[in-house]
Amino acid sequence: MAIGLTHYLGLAAAVFLVGMVGFVIRRNTIVMLMCVELMLAAANLTFAAFSRELGNEAGHVFVLMNFAVAAAEVAIGLAILVEIYRRRRSVDADELTTLME
Amino acid sequence: METFLFFFGGAVLLSGGIAAVASRSAVNAACWLVFAFLGAAGLFAALHAPFLAVLQVLVYAGAVMVLFLFVIMMLEGPVMQGESRRPRLWLPLLAMAPAVVIAVVASRALRTAAPVGFDTVLPDGFGQPLRVSWLLLQDYVFAFQMIAILLLVAMVGALALGRSERKRPWQ
């Protein structure tokens, strides 16, 4: 069985979906951040798959950019979470609703 | 070999992702996500991107998830506990809508475009660090610089956020 671009795109879509569902249903903000990582991984997969299809490494460069963006996002996101936890003693998304009121 | 890597890595990535989303405790979720990212590294290897595969392990599994684990442990402590309440169950239904759309599109795409393997003949050394770095430092050097600035800003921001007002005892 030959594995082509379509398979990779389908897999990436599934992974993205898993990440999205997780982001929506989970309450723990840290886990929600992890789900964002999962979605980014799915995006990376499509980049690499297209790169393979086109025979051009530009996609790899974008994946590298994505790595850096993900790292920066995690660093900032987790720093914010730690700060929130220090003040509120909780990282539950349902309890962080001050802006709603 | 590539077929095997696709199925193996795909299974690992998908199952790891699902397990990460479904697991109750955050540490479990982090562990499953590491597992998933190792699968993603396998997929990159299957896509002739060894540089990306190694960097995936190095950056995601090695640095990002360690950071996650560190913060989870710091916040939740050594006590095992899941989320206090059950996840919001009506939301998956909402999430199903895009799922259905994606599934329909994917199935249509799978049916119309007969799945053939990649037929591009790859140049020698495709995806090796040498070629990627030429591209990165010549064609995309502006983006490269931007990324550097982004990382610098992120570092400064994280430091500013992480600074505590309390004095450390040894200071």
Add this chain to the structure above:
Amino acid sequence: MVPLVLEAFAKIVFMFLLIMGFVPLLIWAERKGSAFIQDRTGPNRAAVLGIRLAGLVHPIADVLKLVFKEDVVPAQRHRFLYAFAPMLVMVVAMSTYAVIPFGDYLEIGGRRIPLVVADLKVGMLYILAIASLGTYGVALGGWASNSKYTFLGAMRSTASMISYEITMALSLLGLFMIFGTLQITQIVAGQGELIWGWLPRWGIVVQPVGFLLFIAAVYAETNRTPFDMTERDSEIVAGYHTEYSSLKFALFFMAEYAHMVVAAALIAALFFGGYQIPWLPRSLLEAHAGMLLTGSLAAGGGLSLVVAWLYFRRARRERGWYNDSREREPGFLGAVAALVGLGLLGSLTLAPWSVGAAGASIFVTVAQTGCFIAKVAFFAWLFIWVRWTVPSFRYDQVMRLGWQIMLPVGLLNLAATAVWLVIAHR
């Protein structure tokens, strides 16, 4: 295909045996060496039929003890991760070995076998990636035990890992720039050259600052003194493996030493020329294989006979010291040394000065692998030596050293290397 698989299998088995053979030796060296450094005698009791081998029998006794010990587990543990963590530590410690070459190549029957398990083009990054996974076993094991001490060990381990991995990568980047490749085999091959005709182009010669940074980072990654804050007895009992006992503890314990062997092999391969024998390149070794083989056989045989004579003298001197089976030991060792010496000298009759091409290749491989093992042994010993010399850092000192000193120095070193390369290649 089949010979390829066999080759790979043989190389993997060789590497595995090499590490697993080093582990008990290192445990012995740690105990005996620390004793000698502190003017003590060290282990000398465990004996098999009176043969003690200066305490080398003790690791066997230790293993037996650990195998038969009760496996005490904390009740409120995370069941899977608690059992999984020791395995993970061991796996990570062993898998770095795949990319470290232990010899150049072996030529048998027209087949050229590269003496490395997996010659990855991204070998250096692979090392960094595997090293970055190393923290999981420690962190998860400490967390899963659900105890304050193990938890503190786990937190310290993750913190130090995050801090020192950057330094490790930076220190290796300089090397990577100079040799222009990420492939470990090519880096090692590049270190066989000579600068100005007499100075080996070893990593430590071209990257002295990188070497210092790397060795410090590696000590931090293997949790050895002076960076042993994950398992410091005086603060957090035994750190991350406080709650482990019997074979799981043994796995952690062995993994620490396996990690040391790997780190020593990395230092040897990246900064000390790996399997390269200084001033004796492959061509020279191959050309004079017969002569060198004869010479080394004769020297080895003579040396063994001298050792045998020393042992026999000691056996006579020590008669009546113990009045039990231990008195056989010097005599036994002397007999073994004498047999080895006679065997080596006897093999001279087989005309080793006229080895064929295959024989020369094998001789070169044995010599280079032996050189590599000797370097690994020295750096593994250096770990032990440093541990019993240097007091360990406080936690905040470790963090400050990592972020405020080693990171800037690493960046400066990188910039300096880049500038130097540009100037040198103009």
Add this chain to the structure above:
Amino acid sequence: MPYKGLPEVVTTRRRSFWESAYFVEICKGLAVTGRHLLRNLLHTGEMPTVQYPEQRRDYGPRFRGRHRLLQREDGSPRCVACMMCSTVCPADCIEIVAAEHADPAIEKYPASFTIDLLRCVYCGLCEEACPCDAIRMDTGIYEIAADNRQAFVVDKDFLLHNDKDGTL
């Protein structure tokens, strides 16, 4: 900050650059330990460690080991059950039951004389208190072992013939 009125006694010398660079100092330390290692490797016999069960340290004649009761010429204990030792004993480990002696020249004799070796602190006060030099701690036995606590309570017969090794 030093306290007011007190001179500052702790002065920290400024470290030179090479000292704070640490690596040179580590090498010096390695030289020190390496010297010890080499010396001990080359002269194994000069190690101060006592190989205990085979070699034994020589103790002085005043070393206080396990107790013994001295005998008269006829083999009976010299003890006259005056209770001095059990009175003076800080650990209260000596228990004597006195009985009338058949010989009118001797007032009493110990019908039973037990010492709880686990409670004894080997202070030697009983030796000094004894008016007739009946108890001594000069056996030199200090390795006392048994597998139950009761065995450590030794009686008169044991103490009169206390020349065995450590096992009780």
